[in-house]
Amino acid sequence: MTPPHAPPPHAPPPHAPTASHTRDETVRELRRMLSRIESLHIEGVDGDAPRGLSFGLPALDTHLPRGALCFGAMHEIAPESEADLPAAIGFLISLLARAPGAAPLLLILEARGIARNARLSGHGLNTLGLDPGRVVLVETANEKDTLWATEEALRSGVPAAVATTLGVKLNLKTSQRLQVAAREARLPLLLLRPPAAENAATATTRWRIASSEAARDRFGLTTRWRWRAALERCRNGRPGEWILEFDHATHRFSLAAALADPALPEGRSAPPVREQTARRAG
Amino acid sequence: MLADAADTASILAVNRAAGAEGLAPSMRIADARARIGFLQVRTHDPEADANALARLAHWSTRYTPSVAPLDAANGADGLFLDITGAAHLLGGEEKLLADLARRLAAFGLDARLACAETPGAAWAMARFSRTPAPILAAGAEAEALAPLPVEALRLDAETALTLRRLGFKRIGALMGQHRAPFAARFEKALLKRLDQALGRVAEPLALLAPPAVYLARRSLMEPIFTEDAIVEVAGTLMHDLVPALERDGAGARAVRLSLYRVDGLVETLDLALALPTRNPDHVTRMLKLRLNRIAQELDAGYGFETLTLAVALAEPMQAAQVEMSAAGASALEATTRLASLLDALRQRLGQHSVRRLEARARHTPERSETVTLAAPQTLHWPPPRSTRPVLMFPHAEPADVIALLPDGPPQRLTWRGRHHTIAHAQGPERIAAEWWSMQSPAPTRDYYLVEDKAGRRLWLYREGIPGREAAAPRWFVHGLFA
Structure with missing residues (x-):
């Protein structure tokens, strides 16, 4: 496990300080064109409010362009191994739950079920903060x-x-078609891939998710799920790796800073990076 | 020529050529063979006959939606077509009969046709009239039926025989008689048939399908084969239906497209829609998706020559409701758009492939929710009360578990051929069976949330309370936590 990255200040595009004014302008112009082509909003280019699925974690969000998993783009999520599939699904669902509004969310699954015959459970989605009433399941x-x-x-x-x-x-063509469809719709498209999947060439971000021991209170009761989330690829952002916690009472993400520190005894966790939010009783 | 393969083989039906040679039904095969050397005999297959008649009935709906195959009491060998209001489409009754005769002849069927005001009269004229394809004017039944034999009244053989013995050979002879003696002698059958034939009492027909209220029809000059052509014609048909639907403030929830093949077969496509609609574009798009899916199954044969589009289910629809608030209008539009998305997915992927999760007020985990066909309306879910796994197995999978105490938490787990050492077990959450809804109560379950060394979380349960309900409890994996 690598220690989590300290929240770095937002990195400006690496300009050569000695570059001439015209070269600077040219680079800026090129970036603007690129962002238009890819329909990605790079900070400072477009004045719109950020439109994306945010983790609500500055440490993590700063790795992503515009501080969120942007809309109109494709995001790939794969488990580290077959056994980590539930963790990857949990990650995907908790991200979907952050989609704004009350519009329906479409989950398109192959009819034979997930992880050998398992089905998505409405109460389970509820536990992850996703209102099952919003979900439309499409079986293909x-x-x-x-x-x-x-x-x-x-x-x-x-x-x-x-x-x-x-x-x-x-293949590249399919991947491009999906990317174009997502871009034109200005909607986030989350792809759940098998562990050994070929990478989608046009995905904006690629996540690899593995299970990790849950955070427990002093009575040994689970308080927060933990996933090992690696951002393997991020266009216009920086990769990173975190132990992500998801609190199933408040439906918020936090970072398990302490667990990555081998000096601390197992099972004890320091307060997460984000300050504690009020948790529901029970 | 049809022959009945009963104990003594006798003729059941003859074709025209055999009739000309003097053969008739109920004659013995042996006698017939003695008379004509080159007799071809086919064994009677009632089922195939019934199927062929049903097929013909479906095909006949190209003329009118009200088609009734003759039941056993009527001989089970023909069709009633109620052409009220349909004849003018082909330029009148004569033209309709001529068209029907021509097409039936093309199928190789030797049919007898008649048109009359009552089913009884039409039946009689078709069988016993000397002119081919007679058309009886209204009120002319009594006059036309009078010279026909009493069998033309659809009587059973016994009644007809009795009448003949009594000297009544023609229908005309019965008409002038007092009714009372007949009523006493022949119960209701005779007088009822007579009244039905003369139109004194109504005769309801057992129709193939109830005629649709909204129906549009196109007959084509040239048969069509391609999907695109079918979709285009269906689009014009839907356009034809829109004014009627608008007038009634209704929309189509289900439509049926019938494609009539040149060779007399009918293909039907049923489209069910999520919300009532009057939009021809939507209907044609759904049709296109459906045709895409069933392209292999749909056999155009020599092409389709007639298409009908019927609204199988119409529902009231708010006529372009004017919403006062912008929010209300956009919510209404969002619902419509979602409905059309659901429709599209369903046409291509199948009716049961688009679903929503619905909560049920049950506490047994596998009964606490269900999947329903997706409706555009959002279903209400209660806020989460207890932690539940995101993935559930519809059938809990048996697992081998080692626990220190029979009723203690699990320590080691073998599931799907793999060993897991359990690092943490949280529980039990005891869930009793639904004793009120079962004959013999199912065992109580103790659920544990367990986590192995790698941080994988499973939902296990022990079936039966050890020592009380079960001597050796069994363990199952019921779900996977994120």
Whole structure:
């Protein structure tokens, strides 16, 4: 485990300090074009309020362009191994729950079930802070239908976010089509991939999720789920690795700073980076 | 030529050529063979006959939606078509009959047709009239039926025979008689049939399908084969239906497209929609998606020559409701758009592939929720009360568990062939079976949230309280936590 990155100040584009004024301008112009092409809002280019799924964690959000998993882009989530699939799904669901508004969320799954026959549970989604009433489950028979349904859902502009499970293979053309559909719809598209999946070339971020021991109170009761979240790739941002905590009472993320420190005894955790929020009783 | 393969083989039906040779039903096969050397005999297959008749009935709905195959009392060998209000579409009754005769002849069917005001009269004229395809004017039934034999009244063989013995050979002979003696002698059958034929009492028909209130029809000059052509014609049909739907303030929740093949088969497509709609574009798009999905199954044969579009289920629809507030209008629009997305997904992926989760007021975990067909309305969920796994197994999977005490928390777990050492076990959460809804009560379950060394979290339960409900409790994995 690598120690979590200290929250760095937002890194400005690395200009050569001696560069001429015209070169600076050219670079800025190029960046502006790039951002327009990729429909990504780089800070300072567009004055809009950030539109994205934010973790609410400065330490993590600063790694992402504009401080959030931006809309109109594709985000790839893969478990580290087959056994970490529930953790990856938990991560995906808790992110989906942060989609604003009350518009429906589409989950497109292959009909044979997840992790050998398991089904998403409404009460389980509720536990992760996602209102199951918002969820529309779409079951598809094969990958062709999955891709079609994903594009259809994005193009309709109805849902607040779309999450899709995709198989191992993903060719460049498909990946580009999905990216274009997400961009035009200005919606976040979360892809859940198998552990050994080929990377989606056009994904804006790629996350690898593994389970980690839950945080417990002094009576040994689970208080927060923990996941090892690695941001392996981030366009216009910086990769990183964190032990992410999710509090299933307040539905907030925090960072398990202490666990990464081998000097502390196991099972004891220092207060997370973000100050404690009021937790519901029980 | 049809023959009945009963104990003594006798003729059941003959074709025209055999009839000309003097063969008739109920004649014995042996006699017939003796008379004509080159007799072809086919065994009677009632089921195939019934199927063929049903197929023909479906095909006949291209003329009118009200088609009734003849039941056993009527001979089970023909169809009633109620062409009230439908004949003008083909330019009148003569043209309709001529068209029908031509098409049936093309199928190789030797049909007898008649048109009359009452089913009884039409039945009689079709069978016993000397002119081909007669059309009876209203009120002319008595005159036309009078010279026909009494069998033309759809009587059973016994009644007909008795009448003949009594000297009543023609229907005309019965008409002038006092009714009372007949009523006493022949119960209701005879007089009822007579009254039905003359239109004195109504005769309800057992229709193939109730006629749709909203129906549009197109007959094409040239048969069509391609998906695009079908979709285009269906679009114009839906356009035709819109004024009627608008007038009634209704929208289509389910539509049925019937495609009539040149060779007499009918293909039907049923589309169910999430919200009532009057939008032809939406309907054609749904149709296109459906045709995409079933392209292999749909057999165009020699092409489709007639298409009908019927609204199978119409529901009231607010006529372009004017919302006072912008929020209300956008909510209404969002619902409509969601409905069309759900429709589209459903047409392509199948009716049961788009679902929503619905909470139920039950505490057994597998019964506490259900999946329902997705509706555009949002379902209400109570706020979470207890921690539940994000993934659940519909059928809990058995696992081998080692616990220090029979009723203690689990220590080691073997599930799906893998060993897990349990680092933390939280529980038990005791969930009793629903004793009120079962014959024999199921064992109580003790649920544990366990975490192994790698931080994987499972939801286990022990079935039966050790020592009280079960001697050796069994363990199951019921879900996976995130």
